[in-house]
Amino acid sequence: MPRNLLPVLSLLLGTLFLFLGNGLQGLLLPVRGTLEGYSNEVLGLLGTSWAGGFVAGCFVAPLLVRRIGHVRAFSGFGAIICMNVLVTGIVVDDVAWLTLRAVTGFCTAGTSMIIESWLNERATNESRGAIFSLYIAITLLGVVGGQLLVGIIDVSTPVLFMVCGILYCVAILPTTLSTAASPQPLKRVSLDLPSLFRNSPVSFVGILMIGIANGAYGTLVAVFAAQAGLKQAAIAVMVSITIFAGAIIQFPAGRLSDRMDRRYVLAALSGISATAGILLVLLHPMNVYVIVVLVAIYGSTANALYPIAVAHANDFAAPEDFVKVSGGLLLLFGIGTIIGPTLGGPVMTHFGPHALFAVTAVAHVSVVVYAILRSRMRAARSSAEKDNYTAAPAAITSLATPESVALDPRASADGDGR
CATH class of the missing domain: 1.20.1250.20 (MFS general substrate transporter like domains)
Structure with a gap:
């Protein structure tokens, strides 16, 4: 079984850092927003804008990936997420945060779909169960690990925003440096x-x-x-x-x-x-x-x-x-x-x-x-x-x-x- 997992280790490593960043940013923004005195309505809309962007990304991202390819799309989505979180730490403004959060949700859907598609392409019938279970474990550990960073570093400083940007940059590397062939185009999403x-x-x-x-x-x-x-x-x-x-x-x-x-x-x-x-x-x-x-x-x-x-x-x-x-x-x-x-x-x-x-x-x-x-x-x-x-x-x-x-x-x- 370990031999079956070797082809996807770089993808799973990228997944870990991607979800570390997601977990950190997801908890950092409402905590910092509370310190900044943002209203509950605005703080709630941070979740609304992210979820709206994520759902939209599930529909639109496959079209973008078809046009420019998996590696370019993943690098582009990851770079935008990284820039967004850094700008969020610089421009502490509720309207800017809501806009950036929607874009981040969209790009997060794109990066997640590309990684999941790549894992699916490399999985065999024998290794699919192990890869799926390991993927679930890594997503949970990544989210929890990112959230725990909020309890270690003062959220009133820009440090955690920079740490989050670093995590997203590291998440891009395993996929962009991989020599594995790109998977099949992402599936078109429908909702009946x-x-x-x-x-x-x-x-x-x-x-x-x-x-x-x-x-x-x-x-x-x-x-x-x-x-x-x-x-x-x-x-x-x-x-x-x-x-x-x-x-x-x-x-x-x-x-x-x-x-x-x-x-x-x-x-x-x-x-x-x-x-x-x-x-x-x-x-x-x-x-x-x-x-x-x-x-x-x-x-x-x-x-x-x-x-x-x-x-x-x-x-x-x-x-x-x-x-x-x-x-x-x-x-x-x-x-x-x-x-x-x-x-x-x-x-x-x-x-x-x-x-x-x-x-x-x-x-x-x-x-x-x-x-x-x-x-x-x-x-x-x-x-x-x-x-x-x-x-x-x-x-x-x-x-x-x-x-x-x-x-x-x-x-x-x-x-x-x-």
Whole structure:
């Protein structure tokens, strides 16, 4: 197996530094923005603009890559991201940040799709599972590692912006210096919402609600923590614990959903997430340990929902439609992440920082109600008929593209694994 991984080590190394930069920048901006006195609406729109740029990039980036090639496109996207983060540290202005964040989201989609396409091209049927698992692990470690840097270096200085720029520069090198042949052109992305809903109403509604909750939380949790009185290091640790907890619980929750109606598992996990959120709203805890525990409970269950919803959709889809369904749901999740922070910012302004979790609680209660309602209207698949559960990086990092779906070992069943 190690021999099978050698051809993609340089790509995985570039992935690590790319996600280190993404994790660092994603937490640095709301924390620094809070220090600068930006409104909650502006801080929420930072997430909205990034998610909007990312979704747009999933549609447009394949066209650009076809015109100029993988290496040139990757270098160009990476250089723009690097310049953007450096300019963000120089020009501390809310309008400039929103514009630059949208461009960064667009270019991040492009770099991610190119790396995932390259990995998919180099993977064989024997190594695909190992490469996919290693890719998920690297994305999680990269995001967490980048976030922890916020707890080490003072965010009020330009240093972290420069560190982030360095990480992006290093991420470009393995791919640009690689002698590997360029992969096939990126797949054109399509989004057929009516078809997705007909296939699985629970997955459609559930993933949209999960995207809203995760988008609001992912963008504004650092703002909530800062306004609740947590120090810079505590914020970084809290967010990182949430990611690790979510990664750990994905596997037992997924295996449980393989053995029973996935809609009940979705309802149970969503209920726990909603309960943790409601407690944060009602209790208004100011003690750092109480906040970290409740947020960890929230994050561990909330981050386990997305892959279960995708697996439920694939239970009812034909094997040859795996890439189409999973890729479409990923884009639907992206739409939710655009809506979430747009709602979360104004709600926090009017009702206080803890009200962030009122937004997430409404989304998760909606999943509970709809999943239980639909379980009375449509019979569950038997264990033999079910799709195999697989963890998904989008559940936690919100950085996966439709190309990552083709890398999933299950995609080889319909010929889209390349």
